[in-house]
Amino acid sequence: MSADIAWIDAAITSARPQAIGALLRYFRDLDIAEEAFQDACLRALKSWPEKGPPRDPTAWLIMVGRNSAIDGVRRRAKTTALPDEAAISDLGDAETDLADRLDDSHYRDDVLRLLFICCHPDLPATQQIAVALRIVSGLSVKQIARAFLVGESAMEQRITRAKAKIQAADVPFETPGPEERAQRVAAVAAMVYLVFNEGYSATGDTATARAKLCDEAVRLARLLLRLFPTEPEIMSLTALMLLQDARARARFDAQGDIVLLDQQDRTLWDRRKIHEGLALIDKAVRHRRPGPYQIQAAIAALHARAETAADTDWSEIGQLYAALERLNPSPVVTLNRAVAVSKVDGPEAALALVDPLAKALGGYFYFHGMRGALLMQLKRDAEAREAFNQAIALAGSSAEAAHIRSQLDQLTDGGQFARA
Amino acid sequence: MLYAILCYNAEDVVMSWSQEQDDAVMAKLDVVHQRLYDEKKLGPAMRLMGTSTATTLHKQQDLVIDGPYAETKEALLGLYIVDVKDLEEGLAVARALGQANPGGAYELRPLRLYQPGVDIG
Numbered sequence: 001m002s003a004d005i006a007w008i009d010a011a012i013t014s015a016r017p018q019a020i021g022a023l024l025r026y027f028r029d030l031d032i033a034e035e036a037f038q039d040a041c042l043r044a045l046k047s048w049p050e051k052g053p054p055r056d057p058t059a060w061l062i063m064v065g066r067n068s069a070i071d072g073v074r075r076r077a078k079t080t081a082l083p084d085e086a087a088i089s090d091l092g093d094a095e096t097d098l099a100d101r102l103d104d105s106h107y108r109d110d111v112l113r114l115l116f117i118c119c120h121p122d123l124p125a126t127q128q129i130a131v132a133l134r135i136v137s138g139l140s141v142k143q144i145a146r147a148f149l150v151g152e153s154a155m156e157q158r159i160t161r162a163k164a165k166i167q168a169a170d171v172p173f174e175t176p177g178p179e180e181r182a183q184r185v186a187a188v189a190a191m192v193y194l195v196f197n198e199g200y201s202a203t204g205d206t207a208t209a210r211a212k213l214c215d216e217a218v219r220l221a222r223l224l225l226r227l228f229p230t231e232p233e234i235m236s237l238t239a240l241m242l243l244q245d246a247r248a249r250a251r252f253d254a255q256g257d258i259v260l261l262d263q264q265d266r267t268l269w270d271r272r273k274i275h276e277g278l279a280l281i282d283k284a285v286r287h288r289r290p291g292p293y294q295i296q297a298a299i300a301a302l303h304a305r306a307e308t309a310a311d312t313d314w315s316e317i318g319q320l321y322a323a324l325e326r327l328n329p330s331p332v333v334t335l336n337r338a339v340a341v342s343k344v345d346g347p348e349a350a351l352a353l354v355d356p357l358a359k360a361l362g363g364y365f366y367f368h369g370m371r372g373a374l375l376m377q378l379k380r381d382a383e384a385r386e387a388f389n390q391a392i393a394l395a396g397s398s399a400e401a402a403h404i405r406s407q408l409d410q411l412t413d414g415g416q417f418a419r420a
Numbered sequence: 421m422l423y424a425i426l427c428y429n430a431e432d433v434v435m436s437w438s439q440e441q442d443d444a445v446m447a448k449l450d451v452v453h454q455r456l457y458d459e460k461k462l463g464p465a466m467r468l469m470g471t472s473t474a475t476t477l478h479k480q481q482d483l484v485i486d487g488p489y490a491e492t493k494e495a496l497l498g499l500y501i502v503d504v505k506d507l508e509e510g511l512a513v514a515r516a517l518g519q520a521n522p523g524g525a526y527e528l529r530p531l532r533l534y535q536p537g538v539d540i541g
Contacts, residue, residue: 007433010433010434010441011430011436013436014435015432219435222435229472229486230485230486238472275469276469276470276473276532279507279530282507282508283473283486
């Protein structure tokens with residue numbers, strides 16, 4: 001049986017995190033691990049179409065990559081001093097059957113370590129995302145640069161610097177204990193959600209280039225879920241992203257302007273993603289261990305389950321935001337709860353929640369946009385105008401500014417504001 | 421004689437397909453589906469969501485666990501398609517079935533695609 005290029009491509013993509021994770025454990029060097037994997041992929045492209053794909057492509061790539069890197073170390077050893085055997089560590093298992101060990105928890109820790117290394121706390125969030133996309137997802141520097149709207153050489157430098165920082169930091173290679181593993185999983189989950197938000201916050205012309213980030217985030221979440229299939233927060237994170245991503249096509253109109261949740265054409269929502277998201281949140285809820293992702297996914301699920309905007313269970317959403325506020329107090333969460341409160345108890349009650357947030361959220365676009373909308377409903381037009389003007393000054397994109405301008409235009413005939 | 425054809429593949433790889441790759445495979449399958457349908461040979465066909473969406477109810481102990489049923493000593497003997505509101509209701513159906521037919525387990529796996537096919541009864 002011969003393997004076609006699309007199949008090989010998918011096999012290599014899916015093998016990548018496990019293979020690089022294992023190679024990193026052998027060589028304890030990201031550059032060597034990446035180079036070894038690259039080499040193995042080139043050999044796969046030569047060998048698999050002729051000989052057919054191996055029974056276990058991941059094991060094949062790890063084995064071939066490791067041998068090629070050991071050859072490289074030996075070649076270099078002719079001109080430089082031979083490295084200490086410990087430097088190319090973990091060769092003790094060279095004789096054991098790799099395929100048998102792929103199900104081992106060992107490999108779970110390899111992948112988790114690789115993901116964890118990418119979100120090293122010394123790195124700023126944008127670098128964490130860039131490194132993860134480069135190393136774990138295997139996106140090209142060009143693709144990542146396009147998604148971040150920077151030049152290719154600037155992105156190349158950013159990734160190189162981040163990798164140097166990671167290499168200099170001491171990354172523990174021993175098997176993490178349960179507590180440390182839980183911490184790593186949480187850090188990795190946060191990084192995955194950052195990747196998603198980086199893509200989801202895109203508007204207008206940048207939307208296509210950045211949609212790729214949402215796909216990658218979902219892929220990384222699925223990977224985490226395969227490693228930790230009974231972890232409710234990972235189920236929830238995957239559900240949350242699927243449910244949000246399902247609305248992608250309805251969030252902007254043909255002109256690239258923002259369409260609010262209330263006004264979105266729900267027939268444009270991706271039913272397939274919604275169904276999978278609902279299946280996962282259902283599973284997570286059964287664990288009765290609500291975490292921040294679970295509550296956020298439950299909110300997204302209530303929006304997804306409402307057939308029309310009018311069917312939305314705002315009272316339940318308000319309760320969920322209150323639960324999130326207790327678990328993770330933040331002014332942004334309170335602002336979101338105010339949206340639900342405005343639907344249930346009216347604009348006055350919502351404004352009472354929003355006004356005290358001025359100190360914390362004075363520099364936040366949505367705060368002023370929300371305030372303006374509430375004031376507009378209360379017919380306090382002059383104050384609404386002032387709030388909308390502040391929002392425009394803080395808009396992060398032309399679509400956001402255009403949206404507020406359209407609110408300003410309707411100042412006399414009412415309207416509502418909610419985050420799309 | 422009716423036959424069931426059970427589909428197996430490397431889940432990691434299939435889940436790594438891009439939307440375009442997935443659509444391309446489904447389009448090729450649709451050609452085969454259509455032929456079988458025209459020949460009145462195609463019964464219900466379905467595609468399941470990934471194993472991470474699966475929940476398993478062990479009937480005897482009423483134990484609900486995450487993930488697919490992977491007990492190799494027992495074989496897949498049949499399947500139901502039920503239209504339920506959520507996982508809770510699905511588990512209730514599974515429990516009712518389990519009372520009628522105890523032993524073993526039911527795996528609840530959401531469907532991704534469902535084609536009822538021709539009436540071959």
